Structure formats: C-alpha cells, structure tokens
Amino acid sequence: MTQKRGSDATLAPVHSGALHSGEGAASEGKEPRTARGRRTLRAILDAAAAEFGEKGFHEGSVSGITRRAGVALGSFYTYFDSKDAVFRALVRDMSDQVREHVAPAIRAAPEQIAAERAGLEQFIGFVRKHKEIYRIIDEAEFVDPESFRLHYQTTAERIEKRLKAAAERGEVRSDVSDVHAWAIMGMNVFLGLRYGVWSEDAEASAVADTVAEMLARGLSAK
C-alpha cells in the first residue's frame, strides 16, 4: 500500500485537451529557445501528422509539411535535420500525446480496473480525433523500427508498472506480469483500431465497460 496509484504516469505537465508541447522533438542542437519557436515546432509536428497520415512516409514531403504548417522551408530546417528526423520526432510525439491524453482519467479513477476502463475509453476518444495515429505508428515499423519498438515497449512497461502497484494495494491479483500488460495493450490497440478508426458504431464507453467487466473478473485479487 506504499505506492500512490498513477504514480507511474507521466510527470510531464498535462495540456488539458490541447496538444503536447513537442518538447524534445527537435533534432539535436535545434531545440527552440523562445515561445514563438516552440509554437512553430508544434505547428510543424501537427502538419507532419497530417502529411504522413494522408500520404504515408514515402509520398509525404518536407515541402508538403511546410505548406500545411504555413512556414518557410528554412523554418523546417531550423528545427529538423530531415524528413526522417521529423517522422521519428512525430512517432515519439504521438506516443507522448496518447499518454498525456489518457493519464488524467487513469489518475482520477478510484481503483485499477476503473483506471484501465477510463484509459481505454479515453484512448478510443483520442483515436477518433486523431485517426492518423495508427498509420503513422504502424508505418514506423518500416521507416523507423527503433521508435516503433520503443513506443510499444514503454507503453507495456507503463501498464505493467501500474498493474503491479495495484497488486500491492490489493486491487488486482498479486501475480500480474508483463504478459497481462502486453495482453491489455494488445486489446486496447485493436479495440482502438476497430471502434476508433474503422468505425464508430459502438460507444467508446460501452466498449470500455465490456473490457472492464472482463478484466475485473479476470484480474481479481481472488
């Protein structure tokens, strides 16, 4: 009972409803130093999400990104070394955005099953507004395998950590493991694809209820 639930969640500030600041996204030595610079960087990342989400990495271009962002080509290279660099930054940025979007609901939940339920509901909601996230993260498997792997490994580790903290508090079975974490992540990814990206024919809350009921019994302390 020593760990506070949600203590594993990101320590970064949560931008309520807004996009992630993009901090740390620029290429090495190119971090923006002013608020205006940070806004430009953010605009470039959002434009990159639209460009790569619509055209894919190979067809997408730096000029397409700067056109969407309404910035000069020189501004792009002020912050990023290349198309590869902005794609890599974008994968990490989207990974951060998802985490920051779901974290408050997970932290606010009264116990761990409710937390997992809230996390899934928020995730489906996020995906519905950012359908390009699947295409971008999935394409990373080919364009930038390291970012792809890092995204899923850190997500699974975060889930495992919060399950183990919940086990210490007696909220879930004591032997929760990496297998449970990967199972939950896999469920969430495919439920997000099916009920977030491909079709919105079910309420996110109803999908989350069904999963939470299965987990409540499947992971119960006894």
Place this chain on the structure above:
Amino acid sequence: MTQKRGSDATLAPVHSGALHSGEGAASEGKEPRTARGRRTLRAILDAAAAEFGEKGFHEGSVSGITRRAGVALGSFYTYFDSKDAVFRALVRDMSDQVREHVAPAIRAAPEQIAAERAGLEQFIGFVRKHKEIYRIIDEAEFVDPESFRLHYQTTAERIEKRLKAAAERGEVRSDVSDVHAWAIMGMNVFLGLRYGVWSEDAEASAVADTVAEMLARGLSAK
C-alpha cells in the same frame, strides 16, 4: 448445445506441419492445373515470404523472388500478374496458414477456454517459425489495405463465432460479443509479437496459461 465446437474453423484440409497449398493464390485465370504447377506456385509464395519479409515490399523484387524459388521469370508470370499480385496473394496465404496451423488444436480442445489457450500457444509457435508474418501483414496496411482489413476482420469474426457457439454450450458467458473477439485477437497479436518475434524469453505454453486463466474467470458463464 446445437453447434459443434470448432465447426467454424476452416473446412479446408489441414496440412499437418506443412505449408498451405496456396490454392486460389494465383492471379485470375492463372491457377495451376497440375501437381507440378501447384508445387511451383507454393515455392513462389514461400520465396515471396522470404523476399518481402527480409526486404519489405518496396525493396523486394520479382527477380529476387524467382531467384530464391529457383524458377525462371516466365514461371512467375505463369501464375502472377505482378509484384502487387503476389504480395496480395501472400497476405491471404499467410492468413490461411495461421488459421490452418491453429485450427486442429482449437478443434481438439475439450472446451472453449482450453481452445483459446491452445490457439494462442499454437499461434506463438507458428510465429516463432515464421517471424516474417508480422512484417508482411503489417506492411499490407500500406501496400494493400483491403487485404490488411480482410485479414483482421475475418479473424475477429471467426473468434466471435466460436465464442458465441461456446456461449450456447454454456462454456462462456452468454453475452460474448464482437468486443470480446477483438480484445482476444488484439491480445494474441501483441503477445505473438512480444513472445514470438521480438524475444523467446518465455515459454509459449506459460504465456498461454496466463491468458487462459484470465479468460477463464473473465468470460466465465457465472
């Protein structure tokens, strides 16, 4: 109690341990008519799996496939119209191979949770021997979105059908739905990636045991 468990599984003959025959894989009007032709087609599909698995679709080539298969370029075009056509055929072939590999264990299980357990264990085993399957099916999202979607939709429908048949037999809760099916598929895909492709640091049987225990309680009839 009217449906036989596993009656939803493929009706195609199961090639014990061997590869799928590749039936229906050739381009329209190019189906092989002899046993020798079918063997060549099979060799081309296996070579395509190696070529695209190693190089990806864009870097992979028809000449790379024929070299690996030890067949003349003309033989390739006897059965396939193009690189796109063989890729599309390969995605469906791998989808069929997975299904045929796991079906016997699912059919042989005494009840549905044991069936899901056996299916996952067999799936991880299959993936360990065919690590290229992830790269190929995942790349289909970009190269051939229709095949990608078809693979997951038909897999989820198959799971839903067998869960509903099990519910009728009283083996799982009566309200099993598409959400449960997508959740199970998502778990299996990510557990296969983690414990089949990325690392073999856990026994497939132990991973399957953990999931089966969660499902046994999570889906129990009451």
